[in-house]
Amino acid sequence: VPDEAYETTAPADAPDDALELTLGWENGIPVSINGSTLDPVSMVEELNRIGGEHGVGRAIHVGDTILGIKGRVAFEAPAAAILIATHRELEKIVLSKWQQFQKSHLADFYGMLLHEGQYFDPVMRDIEAFIDQSQVAVSGDVTVRLYKGGISVLGCSSPNSMFDANVATYGETNELWDGRDARGFARISAVHALLARTARSQSEESPA
Known part of the structure; x- marks a missing residue:
């Protein structure tokens, strides 16, 4: 796909200086960038602007259609790329192993049905109920670095984190x-x- 097909900056032409961002989350919803509270629409617009300047979010997707044929699309979604990366990292420290497993499985199924126009099928409401409940503890801050198209997670914290150094340190000591x-x-x-x-x-x- 030629660079002129995109509106975002090409990764090779992105700034030579990396940019660090801290996103705040509450109950699975992004609420702030570097401490500044934003409504959902403004959040997406700002992340699209920032991410686009740093070449983030370009990709080519190959998938299956409801008609049985393969399809390929080129897209750019800087905000989505940043939000997914930070949300996923936060979930790792607050959700149990089986919550993460089931959510990943149901998310794929939900996305497939949505893509095929099955939004009004009752099973979609069932999946949404599970997802909503899974997000109750997904609150905290995640810091990422944007650099020439890449997104690197630098760290995350949450009042609901399941990490507890007083109980165990992976591969070293434990009290249980x-x-x-x-x-x-x-x-x-x-x-x-x-x-x-x-x-x-x-x-x-x-x-x-």
């Missing part, structure tokens, strides 16, 4: 269990795999 607990947990976690392996081994050894 010791080696004996870990050994027992490993054995129990492997039971289903051991049973499956034993059953299959016996089946392979049995005469036909």
Whole structure:
């Protein structure tokens, strides 16, 4: 796709100095940029302007259509790229493993149905209810660096963060269990795999 097809700055022509932004979130909704509160429309407009100047948000998407054919589109969405990156990072520290798994799965399904014009199907309201509930704890600040088309997350914080250095430090220390607990947990976690392996081994050894 030629550069002239885009309105945003080409990454190669973006400023040589990186720009850092801190986005504030409340209950899954972006509310501020560098401490300045903005309404949703103004937020998108400002992020489009800033991100566009730094070459952020250009992409080419290849996907399937409801008619069964493949489609390819070039697009530019600086605000969406920045919002998705910061929102996803914040969710990592406030949502449980299974909340993240289910939300990712349902988000793909929701997007597919929406793309195919199924917005009014009742299942969409069901998915929205799950997503709304999942966002109750998604509040905090995320700092990113924009540089020549790239978005790098520098850090995030939240009053609802599940990180607790007083309880455990990944790969180093913890206060909730010791080696004996870990050994027992490993054995129990492997039971289903051991049973499956034993059953299959016996089946392979049995005469036909």
